[in-house]
Amino acid sequence: xxxxxxxxxxxxxxxxxxxxxxxxxxxxxxxxxxxxxxxxxxxxxxxxxxxxxxxxxxxxxxxxxxxxxxxxxxxxxxxxxxxxxxxxxxxxxxxxxxxxxxxxxxxxxxxxxxxx
Amino acid sequence: xxxxxxxxxxxxxxxxxxxxxxxxxxxxxxxxxxxxxxxxxxxxxxxxxxxxxxxxxxxxxxxxxxxxxxxxxxxxxxxxxxxxxxxxxxxxxxxxxxxxxxxxxxxxxxx
Numbered sequence: 753x754x755x756x757x758x759x760x761x762x763x764x765x766x767x768x769x770x771x772x773x774x775x776x777x778x779x780x781x782x783x784x785x786x787x788x789x790x791x792x793x794x795x796x797x798x799x800x801x802x803x804x805x806x807x808x809x810x811x812x813x814x815x816x817x818x819x820x821x822x823x824x825x826x827x828x829x830x831x832x833x834x835x836x837x838x839x840x841x842x843x844x845x846x847x848x849x850x851x852x853x854x855x856x857x858x859x860x861x862x863x864x865x866x867x868x
Numbered sequence: 869x870x871x872x873x874x875x876x877x878x879x880x881x882x883x884x885x886x887x888x889x890x891x892x893x894x895x896x897x898x899x900x901x902x903x904x905x906x907x908x909x910x911x912x913x914x915x916x917x918x919x920x921x922x923x924x925x926x927x928x929x930x931x932x933x934x935x936x937x938x939x940x941x942x943x944x945x946x947x948x949x950x951x952x953x954x955x956x957x958x959x960x961x962x963x964x965x966x967x968x969x970x971x972x973x974x975x976x977x978x979x
Contacts, residue, residue, distance in 0.1 A: 756911075785967075794955065794969030795912065811968075842911045853959030853967060854900045859911025 753778050756860035758843050764866045765833045773828040773863050775843030783846045784826035785810075785857065786818060788839040795842060801826055833867045840864050872956045877974040886943040888973050890956030893937050901932060901939045904955045906972070912955060916941070943975075951977045 759774045777784065782803045787795040787810075797810030801820040815837060817829045826845075830837060844857040873891040880886045892901070900919055904912040916923055918930040918939070929942040943950055953972040 787969075792971075794971055795967070796969075797967065844911070853902050853957050854917070856902075856914045856917070857912075857967060859913065862909070862911055 755779065756843055756845055756858055758841075758860040758863050760863060761861065762864045764868065765830075766868050767834060769833050770829065770831050771833065772830075773841055773843075773865075774825070775827065775860060776825045777843075777845040777858070778824065779845060779847070779858065780823070781845035781847050781858070782823070783848070783855075784820065785844040785846075786816070786826070786828045787842045787844065788812065788837075789842060789862075790839050798828065798841075830865075833865075835867045838865060838867045872958050872970055874954075874956050874970065874973045876971065877976070879976045879978060880946055881978050882947055883945050886946050886950070886975060886977075888941045888943075888954055888956075888975070889938055890941070890958075891938045892956070892958045895936050895958055899936075899958050901930065901936075902957045903928070903930065903941050904957065904969075906953045906955065908952075912969070915954075946975075946977045948977050948979060951975060 756777045785800040786798040789795045796812050798812055798816050799810055799818040801807045804823045807818050819827045841863045843860040846855045846857045848855045902917040903915045905915050906912040916925055916928050916930045918932050920932050923930045931940045953974050955969050955972040
């Protein structure tokens with residue numbers, strides 16, 4: 753099993769450009785998440801999908817959109833990138849929706865995004 | 869989610885035991901305590917989870933006193949590869965799916 757995979761690993765954008773970050777998991781998990789991590793900081797939740805067909809905002813959703821394409825895939829889109837969105841983006845998945853901290857989340861390797 | 873407080877950083881040497889204490893004074897009755905480990909340039913990885921008393925797995929032990937207002941992650945006989953950031957999270961079903969990561973504790977293991 754590959755676990756959680758993310759593409760691309762690195763990306764440089766100019767202000768105003770758009771892009772989509774892809775995430776896929778092969779663990780048959782119900783819930784998927786997108787986080788961002790700024791240098792020296794903890795992770796902050798952008799959006800999550802408790803189950804296929806549902807998405808909800810997290811702590812920092814502004815400037816982002818998500819799509820739960822199917823049970824395996826959860827994409828994050830930046831419509832008009834801004835320098836403040838320079839960060840490392842992590843996708844995660846977990847088996848049980850609604851379990852919060854009591855559920856184990858499995859993280860991907862991250863996408864390093866720089867917006868100039 | 870219960871707020872947590874942990875030391876910003878800790879240094880240790882190979883072969884020593886490392887203990888990281890996390891304070892969570894307003895922990896709720898249904899809250900679990902979970903620790904994640906993050907290596908540079910990688911996503912966090914689940915280490916251990918507990919509700920009360922002591923939990924042990926192949927990687928670490930988690931000690932939780934009776935009042936549950938704090939918890940201690942114990943890493944036995946650390947090696948250089950244990951250098952990482954360790955996050956303490958507290959919460960439960962009532963918090964939904966949301967994990968809140970604080971700044972974590974940066975552990976540096978020296979030779």
